[in-house]
Amino acid sequence: MDKEKKIRQIAFYGKGGIGKSTISSNLAAVYAERGLNTMVVGCDPKADCTRNLRGDVDIPTVLDVLREKGVAKLGLTELVGGKQVDMDEIVYKGYKGVLCVEAGGPEPAVGCAGRGVIVVVDLLKRLGLYDEFDLDVIIYDVLGDIVCGGFGLPLRKGLADDVFIVTSADYLSIYAANNISKGIYRHASREGSPLGGIVYNVRGAIDDFALVEEFAQSVGSKVIGAIPNDTSIMECEIYAKTAIEYKPDSEIADMFRNLATAIFENKDTVSPTPLSKEELAKLAQRIRQKTREEHLIGGSA
C-alpha cells in the first residue's frame, strides 16, 4: 500500500442486504473488462461477496485455510516457520481474471467476525498480495454495520483510498449509512479512509433520489451514482453472474459502467459530518410521509 504504483483502493459499506456485493462485483467486472488487474476482498463471514464473479463456485476462505494450517502437523523444515499460506490457496481467478478473496468467518452467534477481518487483512499485507499481482484496483466489500473495531479495519490508513456507502431510500439503510459515517469520521482524524460518496441503490418501497441526495449533502458528501431497481439484476443473481457478464449490452450494465467510471475517477472526498439523532428523526418523518404518499398514489389499501 505504501508502494509507488497507484493502486486504486475502494471500500464499500452499507446495511446488510443493501446490494454492496452486487455493486462491487459488477464494478470489478467492469474494471476487468477495461483491462485493469482487479481484486475483490470480501469481508463477510457469509463468504458470498464474490459469488457472482465465480459462478457460485465454492472457494476456501482465508480463515478456513488459516485454521487448517494452524492444526496441521509440520514437516521438519516447517518447524520454525510453521505452515505457510500460499497465494493460490486463497486467491481465485473469477470472471475476466478478477481475483476473488473471501475472508470468511464464524457461524452466526459464535466467535468474533471482527477479529476475523483483522487477521485476514494482516495476512494479505504480509503475503504481499498487492505487489504479487500487480494490481490496479482493489475493492473491499465489508458487511453490514460496523459493530466493533475489527470491521473498521478497511477504514484505517493505508487501506481504502475512499469509502462508498451503499444505501437505499428507506430509513434503516439511511440509519446504517449514518452509523458508518460515524466510523469513517472517527478514523478520518487519523488519516483514515475518507468518504468518497453515496451510492444510491434503489430497492424497497420508494424511489426517492432527492432524499438520498439530501442525506449525502447533509453529511458533506454527494451521491456518486444510482442503480435503479432492475429485474435483470435479480435474474443475474440466480445465475450467479454479474450483469456485465450475463447481459453486457443491457441498460443496467451501462449504468454499472458509468458508476464504475465515476467511482474510479473520484477525487472528491470528505470526512463526513454524521447526522445527529434529531436530524435523523426529521429524515425518518419525511421517509414515512413519502411512503404513505406512494401508497395512496398506488391506490392500494
Next chain:
Amino acid sequence: MMYEQEQKMEIGSKKGNGKNVGFLRPLISAYSTLPLHGITAIPGKISGALMVANSIEDAVPLIHGPIGCAFQRKINPFRPYLPFYETPCTDMNDLEVIYGGEDKLSLGIKETYEKYHPNLIVVITTCASDLIGDDFKSVIEETKAKGDVDCDIVYATGDFVGKTKPVGYQDALYAIVDQMLCNGIGIGQEKEEIDKNENSVNLITFPIHGAGLKVAEMASVLSEMGIKINKICFNHTTVKDLYELPKADLTITDYPMAWARLMKERFGVDHYEILAFDRYKETRDPELFSPYGIEGSTRIFMEIAQQLGKEGEAEEVIARRKENAIERLSKVKKGLEDKKVACMGGIHGIGMSMLSDVGMKASVIIYKTQALESRLTSDAINEMLDINVGLARKYGSDPEVLVNPTIEEEIKAIKKTGTDLVLSMGASAHKYNKEGIRTFDSMRFTLHHQRIGFGTPIELAILLKEALKKPQRRNPLLSMLEYDSYRNNLIPEWAVLADMFATIREGATGDMVMSENVYTTT
C-alpha cells in the same frame, strides 16, 4: 595436566563482561526440567515479546491489557528462574473492553515514558486489546506527534510474523526492525544512507544469561579472518546498538528469523543461519543440522567467510585453529577413545560429530516421539531419526536404535551393548544411575557450553571424563517415585497432562455441532 586444569577453571568460571555468570548455571539447570514448551503447555506471545523488551537495557515493555497479562508474565517460561521486574500495563478493565482502550494506551505510553525514561517502549498487545480492534499504530503515531514522549515506540501483536516460532519473540524483533530501524527512512533509499561497517557481522543469540559467552569464540575466529564484529545481541544490548545493526553486511542467527529477512529486504544486510532449515529444504543434507564440533564449526566458519568473500583469509585461520584444537583434544580425550555412549535422538543434544571428535562411539540411540507426534508429521519424525542414524554411521558408529522404549528396554539395550555412559536429559539420569549406568547430562551441556567453535569438543571431553569417574551406582531418592512408562521422566500425573495437551491441541477444530441437544465435536 596443567592444561586440563586451566580448561576446567575456565569452564567453571566463565567470566564475561567482567561479570561471573558461572553461578547462574545451577540456577538455570534447577529450573530446566520443567516440562513446558509444547509438552504440557505453550507460552503465549507476550512471554516472547517480553524476552525481547527485557533484553534491551534501556527499553521498557508496556502491556496493553489487563493486569493478569502483566503480572503472570513476570514469570517467564523462557527464564523461570529470574522473574521480570518491570512490566507496566494499561490496566484494561471492562469499560475499556467495551469502549476501546486507545485513550488509555496513549496516556499509558506517556506515563511510562515519564516514569522510566526509556529509550524504547515496546507496546505488547493482549487478547483483550487484539479482539476489540484497538488501532495501536495510530495511537502511537498520535502520541508521538504530541511531543510529550521523546523515545522510540514500537508495538508487537504477534501477527507480523505469522506462525514463525517463537511467535512473540520473532514478532517483537520484527517490529523493532520494521517500525524503529526503518523509521523515517524511505524505501529504496536506505542502502545509500547507511554508513556501512564494511566486512562486519552481527552475532545474534537468544537473550538468556551467558548467551554472550557462547559467541565469544566465534567472534574471535571471525575477527582473525578479517571479519569485524559489528554488534553482538542480545548481551547488554541498548537501543543505540540496535540502530547500528543495519551497518553490518551479514547477520548470523541460530535459526531462520523473520526480522533477519526483513533486514535484508530493507537494508541489504544478508543473513546466515546456523541451523539452516531453509537450505535443508533444498539439499536435504543432514550435516546442516550438525553445526557443532570440529567439522561442523569448520563448515560454519567457511560458509560465513564465503558470504563475505573472505575464503582466502578464512582457510588459513580455520586450518590453524583446527589443528590447534585437534592437538589439544588428542591430549584431553585420552581415556575416552572407543567408549560407548547411548544418546537421545532429535535435533537438540550432543551431535554425532562431536562424539566422534572426542573419540566416542554411539552404541544406542533412544528416540522418543511423544512430544513430537502432535506437532510434526510422521514423515518429519522419521526423517529426524534417519538424520541421527545417518550421521552416526557416517562418523563410524553403528548404534542400536530404540523408538519409544520403556525404561526396561532401554536398560536392557544399554547393558547388552556394553554402553559406558548415557547422554541423558537432566530429568532422567537417576533411572540409569540406579541400574549402575553412568550418565552425562547432555541438556546441561547444550544449555551452558554448546556453541560454534573448536573449544567445545575440548570442554566436552573434559566433562565426559569427569562423568566417567562419577559413582557407577547410586540410590537416588528420585527412584522412589513412580514414573510413566513412556514419558519416563514424568510422574504419571504429568504424563497425563502432556498427553491431554497433545490431544486437545491437535484435536477439535473448535466447531460445535448440536445434535439431539448434545454437543459433539468435529
Next chain:
Amino acid sequence: MTWLCPRMCTPQHRYRKMSDTEVKTREGLTYDPTQDCKLVGAARALAGIKDSITIVHARPGCHCGVLLLRALGSNQNDIRIVGSGFRAQDMVYGAEGRLAASIKLSYNNFKPSLIAVLNCSAPAIMGDDVEGVVQAMKREIPAEIFSLSTGGYEGPAWIGYEEALSELTRYMVPGETESDKVNLIGFKQDDIKSSADLLEIERMLNSQGITLNAVLTNSSFGELKKAPKASLNIVLGGDGLESAKIMHEKFDMPYVITPYPFGLNNSIDFLESVTKSLSKEVNEEFIAIEKNRIKERIERIFLFLQGIYDMSVAVVGDAGRAFDLAKFLSDELCLNVKVLAITSRNHISLDKTKTNDGYFETLLIEPDRFEMNEEIKTKGVEMIFGSSMEKKLAWELGLPLFRIFYPVIDEVSISDAPYAGFTGTTHLTEKIINSVINNYIEV
C-alpha cells in the same frame, strides 16, 4: 457477586494522612501490577479442591501462566490444571468444541468429582457460550461441572478467589451440625508454608477440643459439600468473607474473622476468637505451655534478638496475611515496619486502614510496583518481607528477602516447620535472624 468499580481512564490520586500513618494508593494510570487477575485468584481457590480439575478456557498463555505458578511451587505432584487447547483461529471461530473436548478428556483421565471451567479474556469477549457447553456436558459426564467468568479485565485475583469460593457454596448441603467442628476459610493451598501452617493450626484447634471439618480450600469436593456440618466458619485474615456470609445466610452458620496467626499474640487472639465464638473457655494451659516453649527458645538466641531490635523493614504482601505479619514483626519482634504495601485487598482491608494500632508507618494499597519500589528505597529499610517478586529490589538494595507471601517460586517447603501459630513464632524468629546474619555484601 462482587463488582469492583473499574478504574476510569483518568489518573487518580488518593493520599490521606491518618494520625501518624500515611495511606497511599496508586498515583498514575499505568500499573506495574503487584497482583494477578481474576483467573489466578479463582484458580488458586479451586486448586485446593483435591479431586477437582480446573480448565483454563483461554489462549495458551493464560493456561501456561497458571500452570507455571503451580509448577514452580511446592505442589509439583498435584497440578490438575488443563487448558482447552485454544488456538489462534479460535479467536475468530469460537472454541466451544475444544472446551467440550477438554471437559470430556479431563473426566476420562482424572475422574474428578468437580470440573471447574474458568472463562478468560479471549473467549469471554468473543462470547463463547461456556455455560451452554457446561450444561450440555453435564448430561454426559457424572462429575459436577461449573463455569466462572474470569476475564482479566473483570478484576484482580482476590475477586476471583472470593467468587470461586462463593460459587462453591452452591454445592454445600445442610446437615446435622456438630459442635466443636469448624471450617477454615481463606486458606490457600499454594502459599509457601501452607501444609505446615495447616498442621499447626489444626494442632492449636485440637488443643481446644476443636476439630477441623472442611478447609476452604484444602479438602475433597465431598468434604466441601459437608461444610455446613461445622458449627463455625473461621475466616482467616478476612479472605473468603463473601462465602462465609453466604453460608451464614443459607445455613445459618456463624463466622468469625480472625487474624492469620503469625506470632504469639495473633495466635492467642486466633484461639480466643474461635473459642469465644463457640462459647467455649479457652484452654489457658495449652497457651501457657506454648508461651513457655517460645520463651525457652528465644532465650537461646536472645542476644541476636536484641541485635535486630528496631530494625527497619518493609512488608509487601496480600491483605489477608500482610497486616497480621506486620503486627507480629512490629509488636513482638519490635521491628519498625516502615512500609506496609498491600499488594491485593480483601473485603476487610478498608476497615484495617481506618484503625491504626501504629504498627506501620506508611501504608500502600495496591501500589504500582515502580512507585512502591521508590517508596521502599526512600524509606531506607534493612529487610524486606515479601514474595519472589521482590527479589530484584532486595538485591539492588543489598537486603535479605524473607519469602512468605504468594507467589514464592524460588523457595520450596516440604518440611513441617510452619510460619503460623506458636511453633511458627519460633521458626519465624529463627529464620528472620538468620536472614540478617547470613546476608553477605561486599563493600
